[in-house]
Amino acid sequence: MKKKDISVCLVEKGVEVGSHILSGAVIDPVALNELIPNWKEKGAPLNTKVSEDNFSLFSEKNYLTIPQILMPPLMNNKNNYIISLGDLSHWLSKEAEDLGVEIYPGFTAQEPLFNDQNELIGILTGDMGRDAKGNETNNYVPGIEIHAKYSLIAEGARGSVTKLIEQKLSLRKNSDPQKYGLGFKEIWRLKKDMHKPGLVEHSLGWPLQDNTGGGSFTYHYGEDLVSLGFVVHLDYSNPYLSPFDEFQKFKTHPKIKKLLTGAERISYGARALNEGGIQSWASLVFPGGLFLGCSAGMVNVPRIKGTHNAMKSGILAAEATVDAIIDPTKIHNRKLTAYNQKIKDSWIWTDLYAVRNIKPLITKFGTRLGMLFWRY
Ligand SMILES: Cc1cc2nc3c(=O)[nH]c(=O)nc-3n(C[C@H](O)[C@H](O)[C@H](O)COP(=O)(O)OP(=O)(O)OC[C@H]3O[C@@H](n4cnc5c(N)ncnc54)[C@H](O)[C@@H]3O)c2cc1C
Numbered sequence: 029m030k031k032k033d034i035s036v037c038l039v040e041k042g043v044e045v046g047s048h049i050l051s052g053a054v055i056d057p058v059a060l061n062e063l064i065p066n067w068k069e070k071g072a073p074l075n076t077k078v079s080e081d082n083f084s085l086f087s088e089k090n091y092l093t094i095p096q097i098l099m100p101p102l103m104n105n106k107n108n109y110i111i112s113l114g115d116l117s118h119w120l121s122k123e124a125e126d127l128g129v130e131i132y133p134g135f136t137a138q139e140p141l142f143n144d145q146n147e148l149i150g151i152l153t154g155d156m157g158r159d160a161k162g163n164e165t166n167n168y169v170p171g172i173e174i175h176a177k178y179s180l181i182a183e184g185a186r187g188s189v190t191k192l193i194e195q196k197l198s199l200r201k202n203s204d205p206q207k208y209g210l211g212f213k214e215i216w217r218l219k220k221d222m223h224k225p226g227l228v229e230h231s232l233g234w235p236l237q238d239n240t241g242g243g244s245f246t247y248h249y250g251e252d253l254v255s256l257g258f259v260v261h262l263d264y265s266n267p268y269l270s271p272f273d274e275f276q277k278f279k280t281h282p283k284i285k286k287l288l289t290g291a292e293r294i295s296y297g298a299r300a301l302n303e304g305g306i307q308s309w310a311s312l313v314f315p316g317g318l319f320l321g322c323s324a325g326m327v328n329v330p331r332i333k334g335t336h337n338a339m340k341s342g343i344l345a346a347e348a349t350v351d352a353i354i355d356p357t358k359i360h361n362r363k364l365t366a367y368n369q370k371i372k373d374s375w376i377w378t379d380l381y382a383v384r385n386i387k388p389l390i391t392k393f394g395t396r397l398g399m400l401f402w403r404y
Pocket of ligand 1: 053
């Protein structure tokens with residue numbers, strides 16, 4: 029079989045690829061460089077290169093910026109870009125379509141489908157045209173089964189199909205429980221004199237107590253835009269803590285208040301992120317499919333970055349799948365086991381192995397000491 033005979037179908041629940049993505053991210057372009065080396069000439073929407081990178085500790089009224097030289101090298105954002113991740117996802121979807129990928133936006137993968145041997149054989153899409161109570165309306169269209177030789181699951185953190193597959197095939201029996209954080213992100217249009225294109229700022233500390241993990245980010249990009257966000261680790265012990273209210277408090281810090289005075293908030297959202305690290309990965313490969321990106325949990329927590337790993341895992345999964353389809357004799361039980369080794373041999377593993385203890389250290393010793401022990 030020739031590569032071009034392989035049919036690839038992508039199901040996306042958003043109205044278009046990128047519409048459910050929280051925009052305003054700093055991405056490490058390492059995977060994009062591998063996938064589309066001439067992305068600049070092709071007009072990929074990466075327009076703001078990081079020009080300044082600060083990390084600060086916040087108290088209620090003040091902040092202390094840590095000199096870059098004291099920061100672990102992997103926290104450095106040199107050569108990274110501040111982008112709209114929604115725009116990049118959309119741009120990539122057009123590249124994929126040009127290569128013949130069939131994309132079905134507006135379709136949810138609702139349930140995994142298994143055969144009698146417990147092999148994944150595809151997904152069932154969600155019904156359309158039901159009212160709020162679940163009753164069929166005149167526009168009702170039942171979900172359809174999409175069958176595939178291999179299904180690559182890339183739902184992001186806490187995906188519902190991912191969980192059903194993990195449960196059905198007991199894929200978490202050798203892993204630690206997953207840990208989660210909740211991240212808020214708002215895009216603001218700043219007053220011109222407050223905007224510093226390329227400036228990346230992260231903070232730890234106020235308003236969070238030391239025994240609550242989390243921190244903030246502020247990324248200046250595009251036309252007077254800033255992506256302002258706050259992450260709270262969801263293993264906090266204070267039952268009265270409200271992550272959303274902590275974010276609101278954070279915006280009253282003199283530094284942030286000054287930044288936002290006269291600015292206009294133009295979009296906002298929140299979503300979960302995985303924080304368990306490699307020890308919390310479920311088995312990545314199972315009969316008929318595999319997990320990619322944040323379906324597997326490939327976020328680097330201290331960097332707050334997972335896009336590069338998600339893309340690279342897609343590249344490696346595609347290689348393993350194409351090899352399996354071209355030469356099925358090497359495959360047993362429809363398991364793409366080559367993917368496991370490819371991940372271990374790749375820079376995804378190096379990136380995530382280095383930070384595997386960060387979350388356990390923060391949980392045990394608090395944010396400040398946890399970060400220190402990890403560093404030294
Ligand atoms: C607040 C916050 C800030 C972050 N900042 C950064 C950053 O600056 N840089 C960085 O690199 N990373 C950042 N991350 C992490 C990054 O967003 C993720 O690592 C990355 O998006 C993972 O990519 P993914 O493709 O695995 O999943 P996602 O980006 O979550 O994409 C999953 C896609 O699948 C679709 N989908 C999900 N379930 C279904 C279903 N059942 N049926 C059909 N479609 C479905 C979704 O609509 C979505 O389009 C941040 C995360 C958070 C929460």
